[in-house]
Amino acid sequence: PALRAFGWSTILATYSHDFVAAMGAKRIRTWVDGIANQNILDGIAALLEQTHGEMEIDEWSPLSMARRISQFQGSIVEIDRLKGKLVVGGNDRMATPAEVERLGKELSWEVLILAASA
Numbered sequence: 001p002a003l004r005a006f007g008w009s010t011i012l013a014t015y016s017h018d019f020v021a022a023m024g025a026k027r028i029r030t031w032v033d034g035i036a037n038q039n040i041l042d043g044i045a046a047l048l049e050q051t052h053g054e055m056e057i058d059e060w061s062p063l064s065m066a067r068r069i070s071q072f073q074g075s076i077v078e079i080d081r082l083k084g085k086l087v088v089g090g091n092d093r094m095a096t097p098a099e100v101e102r103l104g105k106e107l108s109w110e111v112l113i114l115a116a117s118a
Contacts (some may be wrong), residue, residue, distance in 0.1 A: 006044060007035035016091030016116075062095075066106040073108075084109045090116030 011028060012020065020028060050060065058064060073081045088100040090113055097113045104111035 002041055003036040003039060003044065004032055007032035010035070014094045016089065016093065018091060018116075019089075062099075062103055063106065066103050070106055070108070085112060086110070087112045087114065089114045 011031060015023075069082065084107065086100050086104045086107075086109055088095060088097050088111070090097060092100075097111075100113070101111050103109075
């Protein structure tokens with residue numbers, strides 16, 4: 001039951017209301033079933049502990065990793081630098097457009113914000 005609740009709360013906290021509505025309850029239910037049936041509570045807890053450092057001093061936070069990449073890239077000639085594009089939906093909630101723009105600025109990467117659906 002705990003993993004089912006985790007699955008539902010994660011999906012509802014991650015995707016926009018429009019996306020969830022477009023996918024429909026039946027499809028979302030299969031995602032929740034997958035989360036509950038293919039994971040164990042200790043494994044999910046370990047992943048969350050390792051990857052969800054909210055403080056910028058956490059060495060594995062997205063912003064800290066972006067800063068390390070940026071520092072490393074500074075010593076590499078332009079043609080060999082890692083290039084990328086960050087894409088985020090206008091309604092995304094797990095990583096908001098403002099947060100993605102901040103990462104893009106740190107990495108000197110292009111950021112594409114997809115239009116929010118009406």
